[in-house]
Amino acid sequence: MNKKIKLAIMGIITLIAVSGCLQSKIQLDPPTATLTIVKSDFGNGSNQGIGSYCLKEIWIGSCKDKMGILTLQEPLPVGSPFTAHLLLPFQETPEELQLNVIPVTNKDKLKEGEEHRWQLWQFQEGERLTLPLEREQDIELSLEPGLYVLKIGSGWKEKGNLSYGFLLEVQPEHPNK
Incomplete structure (x- = not known):
């Protein structure tokens, strides 16, 4: 085997190894968004x-789809109305950004995660809102008491698509009001 062929084979093997490492990094560390309750009768919280x-x-891509909407197990308690601050993971402005406000009950749970840290919820219609195309913004909502999944769908032409689920529990109004 001549030297050029050996060098080409070594280059291909290195390229495959590097792409496998990059793919593993994406799958292990998908970027997270943060939703922080900044104004509510029940204080502040972050998720x-x-x-x-x-x-x-x-040159590679990585996809991971769920059969429902994934949230953390414990809901953030909020009063209504409330203001939530959304922070998306990329510095670039998203090209699409939607919020679905979905009322849920225990019947809508699909599966609990390991050590009960997360919850999978059935896909459902909710109130769909188109958000301003900003990576960081305040969202003001007024909801009836109950349990809600806020599903954020975001997309970037050069980066791909991400969707996030946040579980909120809107508390009844304080009796002192």
Whole structure:
């Protein structure tokens, strides 16, 4: 085997190894969004969003879809109305950004995660809102008491698509009001 062929084979093997490492990094560390309650009768709270994604990195892509909407197990308690601050993971402005406000009950749960840290919820219609195309913004909502999944869908032409689920529990009004 001549030297050029050996060098080409070594280059291909190196390229495959590097792309496998990059793919593993994406799958292990999908970027998270943060939803922080900044104004509510029940104080402030923060939640890291987790969910489905289809991302493009260099020449490879990585996708992970769920059969429902993934949230953390414990809801953030809020009063209504409330203001939530959304922070998306990329510095670039998203090209699409939607919010679905979905009322849920225990019947809508699909599966509990390991150590009960997350919850999978059935896909449902909710109130769909188109958000301003900003990576960081305040969202003001007024909801009836109950349990809600806020599903954020975001997309970037060069990066891919991400969706996040946040579980909120809107508390009844304080009796002192």
